[in-house]
Amino acid sequence: MADALPIVMNEQTHRFEVHxxxxxxxxxxxLHHGSMVLPHTVVPPAFEGRGVGSALARAALGYAREHGLTVKPLCPFIAGYIKNHPEWQDLVDETFRERLGL
Incomplete structure (x- = not known):
């Protein structure tokens, strides 16, 4: 399911979304001074466990990489995703690295 999700960056709501x-x-x-703060992720219960949250994380982190932003993962889901996917760890802002155990 997650491979074909049409994720959009909604600049009005400041969210990466999929309907x-x-x-x-x-x-x-x-977005704040060269960083992307990621405070919260929501996946409706009907779609939990189907890769939707991971797809949203990849979209946000991909945007950050493409635009040269560091990432401040306040959201526990995004923080866990980064911890489990080393290919994204270089994006983590220095002030958050210890918090994530990096």
């Missing part, structure tokens, strides 16, 4: 069967899954973001 599924009338519901919205999203990862909130705040």
């Amino acid at each position: 599924l069967d009338g519901e919205t899954a999203f990862a909130e973001y705040v």
Whole structure:
């Protein structure tokens, strides 16, 4: 399911979003002084365990990499995703590295 998700960056709501069967899954973001703060991710219960959260994380982190931003993962899901996927760890802002055990 996650491979074909049409994730959009909604600049008005400051969220990466995907709309599924009338519901919205999203990862909130705040752009601030060369960093992307990721405070919260929501996946409706009907879509949990189907890779939707991971797809949102990849979209947000991919945007950060593409735009030369560091990442401040406040969201426990995003922080866990980064810990489990070393290919994204270089994006983590220095002030958050110890918090994530990096």
